[in-house]
Amino acid sequence: EPEVTQTPSHQVTQMGQEVILRCVPISNHLYFYWYRQILGQKVEFLVSFYNNEISEKSEIFDDQFSVERPDGSNFTLKIRSTKLEDSAMYFCASTLAGARTDTQYFGPGTRLTVL
Amino acid sequence: AQSVTQLGSHVSVSEGALVLLRCNYSSSVPPYLFWYVQYPNQGLQLLLKYTSAATLVKGINGFEAEFKKSETSFHLTKPSAHMSDAAEYFCAVTTTGNQFYFGTGTSLTVIP
Secondary structure, three states, X not given: OOOOEEEOOEEEEOOOOOEEEEEEXXXXXXXXXXXXXXXXXXXXXXXXXXXXXXXXXXXXXXOOEEEEOOOOOOEEEEEOOOOHHHOEEEEEEEEOOOOOOXXXXXXXXXXXXXX | OOEEEOOOOEEEEXXXXXXXXXXXXXXXXOOEEXXXXXXXXXXXXXXXXXXXXXXXXXXXXXXXXXXXXXXXXXXXXXXXXXXXXXXXXXXEEEOOOOOOEEOOOEEEEEEO
């Protein structure tokens, strides 16, 4: 069964450093998403992406964050200057057509630790 | 705006007992509702979804949920708990399909 993959599984970085989290969505999916889950808290929406543009973003997704689809398979989340509070699990998801009946398929997540 | 509230951050049941995980939603337009399960160190896996067809939705692993508009609820049930059901369960709502709003999760413990 096709699945969303994410790399790395765990990233440790120093505060102020840039990090790039990578995702490979399911190959025929057109809509891509990033969520984060701070330890012990709810899963929070960050951004959705379609046709090489951001469709929606939450208030969490400020100027420190950016997303990109650099090629036909990868979907990346960049955090320019990490803060301690960016420590969280980051999940990538994809859907076939972005319709509200579509299932969002989630990757296994990248655990980001900012020291 | 949409939101979901999951009552009970921790639920413990005995193996073989009924599982009931509660979810109430708030939405100004007809919602689409989902239950996801998260096993340790894994991503979110879809259990079931309500998309305005049948109000009683059956999912994987013997779980089901009933959409009750009058109660704004979408509680998850399973008649008989299994040890392998121990996990974190998240209820989520969307109206556009573009942005999902998740609850805070319920951790299910199954006691042998």
